[in-house]
Amino acid sequence: MEVNGRLKNILKYAYDNCPYYTDLFDSVFGKGYDFKNITYEDFSKIPLLSRNEIVINTSQIINKDLTAVDLKELIVTRTSGTISGYPLEIYWSLGDYVRSNTYSWEIRKKYYGILPRDKYVSFHTYSYFKNKIQKLQDIEYSQDRINLSLSALDITDVKLHLYLREITNFKPKWMFLAPHLAIELIEYLKKYNLTFPNSLEYIECTGEVLLPSVQKIIKEYFKVPVVNFYGSMETNGIAIQCPYGNMHIVEKNVYVENIEDQIVITSLTNTKMPLIRYCLGDNIEIDYEGKCPCGNPAHIVTKISGKKGISFKDKGELITEKKLAYCIERINSLYFDCIMQYQLLKQGDHILFSIYIEEKFEHWEEEILFQLRKEFGNIGIITDSWEFSFQTTNIKNMKYSKFKNIIIN
């Protein structure tokens, strides 16, 4: 079957304009390959692109015909820490950048009434200035004061107190944050019996897996739509949730492949630095047949979990984030999404498994634990020597920017 038009265009464009792809495609297909009729079978012969290869080959991946005007208006997006301590930089023309982001914004506008210039609060873990990571400020405003950005590191009640004062004055229309931060914020507000500004109309969660149970709690507390967004600095929007709860791929922006459960992305909009068959590193499941009542025909992402993540062996069995997530999801399907958060802490041979449950499930602890041990046992994980701890408050994420489900000390 022939690949779709947009994908064909970017392949042809990359071949004609980017030395890295000219050499690569010549080596795969032979010189002078005709991309007009490229099939998915041929497309799948293109080697996968790793982050490491992008860093090493950046100058060859960039369009060789960048003009002076392009350079003046070039947009550079960066991702944090990669090999050699250098951030990964992605170059966009202003037009490509606008086009790439427009597709996610069309959805936000259509379903949730949110526009790009609406005021929003976000949380940052790093900031760059001229290619170097800057010392984090707790509170930062964008130049046009559309965005209030708060540091996500070392969150304490004192900091949250400052943040809330700032947010209250700022009156944001929406908030963009990781699920664990939303929970942390809710707990703080409840603890001190405080309220969040009622200007808030929408919350978008990103950066971590958003469990349905957590989504429900956030939605019930703030009484606004809470939407799961999956994107990357390398490609912008990849998938966004519709009001029916389905994560639709932003198919005008990216072509997504599932290669052995790992997401592989081709950016369809970046002509200045095309990324073709780029391994983002996250695990993904896609429903290619599913139809959604929202009417968006784009394929639906049914599961996203973090990058390969941390794993270790316990009593000969490999313990992975994916396995833990599977067991927790099983329990949540049996017990009304009771588990909000979980974390495995390994210190030497000792394993502490902390579970945050909703308060109303407190008296179910024994039953939940019994079933959880059973679920672990079913996939070969022996938990006899593990210590389990239940709590009805958020698991603190002391020194990490992203919530970690496995910590090995």
Add this chain to the structure above:
Amino acid sequence: MEKNVAVLDEIILSLYTGDDYSVLNDQIDLINDLSFDSITLIQLVVMLEDEFNITFPDEVFSMEYLRSYKYLKNYICGEMMHGS
């Protein structure tokens, strides 16, 4: 056609943070003359698509066109005439 141009002008001016409201003419470059940044351009596209019930094709995102008031005006008027 005049009505469409008036709507286009209204949307552009709603995103313009300057104070000279007589600025719009065919020579206007949205980036250089009105200081539109990427976020503002995204909002402009989303608002125009929504208002005129159109979807911009890829070529409109070429900066040569996207930044040009004249091009956007002609494109929208053309689409509206073609659609009606």
